[in-house]
Amino acid sequence: xxxxxxxxxxxxxxxxxxxxxxxxxxxxxxxxxxxxxxxxxxxxxxxxxxxxxxxxxxxxxxxxxxxxxxxxxxxxxxxxxxxxxxxxxxxxxxxxxxxxxxxxxxxxxxxxxxxxxxxxxxxxxxxxxxxxxxxxxxxxxxxxxxxxxxxxxxxxxxxxxxxxxxxxxxxxxxxxx
Amino acid sequence: xxxxxxxxxxxxxxxxxxxxxxxxxxxxxxxxxxxxxxxxxxxxxxxxxxxxxxxxxxxxxxxxxxxxxxxxxxxxxxxxxxxxxxxxxxxxxxxxxxxxxxxxxxxxxxxxxxxxxxxxxxxxxxxxxxxxxxxxxxxxxxxxxxxxxxxxxxxxxxxxxxxxxxxxxxxxxxxxx
DNA sequence: CTGATATACTCACCGAGTGAGTAATTCGGG
DNA sequence: CCCGAATTACTCACTCGGTGAGTATATCAG
Numbered sequence: 001x002x003x004x005x006x007x008x009x010x011x012x013x014x015x016x017x018x019x020x021x022x023x024x025x026x027x028x029x030x031x032x033x034x035x036x037x038x039x040x041x042x043x044x045x046x047x048x049x050x051x052x053x054x055x056x057x058x059x060x061x062x063x064x065x066x067x068x069x070x071x072x073x074x075x076x077x078x079x080x081x082x083x084x085x086x087x088x089x090x091x092x093x094x095x096x097x098x099x100x101x102x103x104x105x106x107x108x109x110x111x112x113x114x115x116x117x118x119x120x121x122x123x124x125x126x127x128x129x130x131x132x133x134x135x136x137x138x139x140x141x142x143x144x145x146x147x148x149x150x151x152x153x154x155x156x157x158x159x160x161x162x163x164x165x166x167x168x169x170x171x172x173x174x175x176x177x
Numbered sequence: 178x179x180x181x182x183x184x185x186x187x188x189x190x191x192x193x194x195x196x197x198x199x200x201x202x203x204x205x206x207x208x209x210x211x212x213x214x215x216x217x218x219x220x221x222x223x224x225x226x227x228x229x230x231x232x233x234x235x236x237x238x239x240x241x242x243x244x245x246x247x248x249x250x251x252x253x254x255x256x257x258x259x260x261x262x263x264x265x266x267x268x269x270x271x272x273x274x275x276x277x278x279x280x281x282x283x284x285x286x287x288x289x290x291x292x293x294x295x296x297x298x299x300x301x302x303x304x305x306x307x308x309x310x311x312x313x314x315x316x317x318x319x320x321x322x323x324x325x326x327x328x329x330x331x332x333x334x335x336x337x338x339x340x341x342x343x344x345x346x347x348x349x350x351x352x353x354x
Numbered sequence: 355c356t357g358a359t360a361t362a363c364t365c366a367c368c369g370a371g372t373g374a375g376t377a378a379t380t381c382g383g384g
Numbered sequence: 385c386c387c388g389a390a391t392t393a394c395t396c397a398c399t400c401g402g403t404g405a406g407t408a409t410a411t412c413a414g
Contacts, residue, residue: 015393027311027318035371037394042369062393088265091324099317134204139346140276141204147268147335154327162320169316192362212402214363219400239362 001078001093002029003039004048004071005100011066014040028095040065048074079104082116085123087151090116102166113163117156124152178255178270179206180216181225181248182277188243191217205272217242225251256281259293262300264328267293279343290340294333301329 002025006017018036021029043049048071051063067075079101083094094116101109131145179202183194195213198206220226225248228240244252256278260271271293278286308322 013393015391024315025317025321026315027307028321030371032372033393034373034395038370087324087328091321095317095321095324098320130204138201138203139343140202140272143275143339144202144205144268144272147264147272147332150331150335151264151328154331155324158324158327166316190362192360207402209403210362211364211404215401 001075002096002099003036004043004067004075005079005096007049007065007067008072008075008100008104011064013062013064017065025096025099028092028099043071047071082112082119085120085127085152087148087155090120090155098162098166109166110163113159113166117159120152120155120159124149124156127152178252179273179276180213181220181244181252182256182273184226184242184244185249185252185277185281188241190239190241194242202273202276205269205276220248224248259289259296262297262304262329264325264332267297267332275339275343286343287340290336290343294336297329297332297336301326301333304329 002021003017006012006020014037015033017040018031018033021031021036040049044051044065047068049065050068051065054062054064079097083089083097097112098109101112127145127149131142131149134142134145136142179198180194183189183197191214192210194217195208195210198208198213217226221228221242224245226242227245228242231239231241256274260266260274274289275286278289304322304326308319308326311319311322313319
């Protein structure tokens with residue numbers, strides 16, 4: 001979805017998309033070049049992006065990629081979908097959503113954070129319930145769940161801090177690594 | 178490695194191994210049956226386990242699996258290897274190591290926790306360094322790293338709590354779900 | 355006696371991810 | 385002016401993680 005989103009508005013080449021992800025979201029995703037191309041092939045096969053071969057004088061042809069109408073729909077839908085209670089997906093997908101929201105529709109950043117906070121709080125309650133329901137014999141399941149709960153608690157504080165720092169510091173202008 | 182470890186000492190069937198994982202480590206790993214069999218096939222291909230076909234009167238043959246000497250070496254090596262600084266691998270692999278350590282060599286539990294704490298603290302320092310080194314432009318990489326740091330801090334507290342609760346409550350006797 | 359549950363697997367498929375390789379162009383330095 | 389290093393732009397082969405459905409038999413409760 002990050003690769004798809006980078007084609008929002010302006011077409012581009014696989015190579016550049018990968019470089020942009022590295023530069024802007026390098027600590028969020030670890031994306032190898034081959035993986036990027038594999039994902040782009042899939043997006044094309046699904047009809048979310050379309051490629052145009054551009055013949056060049058001396059170099060081999062390059063593929064200019066653009067988002068299709070379907071891809072646009074899917075991207076916007078993804079952009080509005082909260083990321084549930086997995087810490088991992090919050091650290092990766094949710095941060096990525098913030099990246100695009102800030103760039104494309106900065107007025108929605110605040111509500112996205114609020115929405116995600118709600119999701120996380122809900123999930124936290126479910127996990128607390130599950131932890132309480134575990135038999136005392138299941139020590140290791142309990143330990144694992146307990147860690148997840150503590151981490152979600154941290155996420156809630158982090159989300160609040162994200163909100164204040166993004167509101168104080170609007171439009172951070174990325175891409176200038 | 179969890180599947181391999183369950184064959185330590187006593188041979189067993191893929192079916193039972195899967196069930197044991199579900200029962201004892203259900204919140205640690207989410208392992209489908211087919212995935213379990215796939216992993217077992219790989220372990221066999223690698224020579225960590227060996228299968229013996231057991232013909233039965235009316236039913237189709239079952240595979241009795243046992244650990245090989247090589248598998249034993251690999252398992253014991255894994256059991257002594259700390260899990261670095263990924264919160265995920267701490268929640269999953271490290272907890273699994275504790276599960277086996279408690280069952281097979283309970284006297285090593287304490288030092289394993291201490292060792293893992295050291296690893297986590299080290300990693301935490303590295304992450305803090307990386308966060309400090311980030312350009313102020315890279316807002317989203319910063320956010321993601323910041324969350325990882327907060328989560329590792331939580332992990333350190335959790336590890337300390339694990340230690341006290343496992344020492345107070347030795348040999349929890351699993352498998353009775 | 356019949357239908358749910360338990361036992362014990364297999365198969366086909368997709369997505370995530372790595373590492374190496376290819377092939378051209380540009381650019382800086384001796 | 386030429387050589388080598390970096391940059392641009394991509395491909396290939398492979399392994400691992402994971403899902404969902406299907407198969408076949410046996411047991412057991414109502």
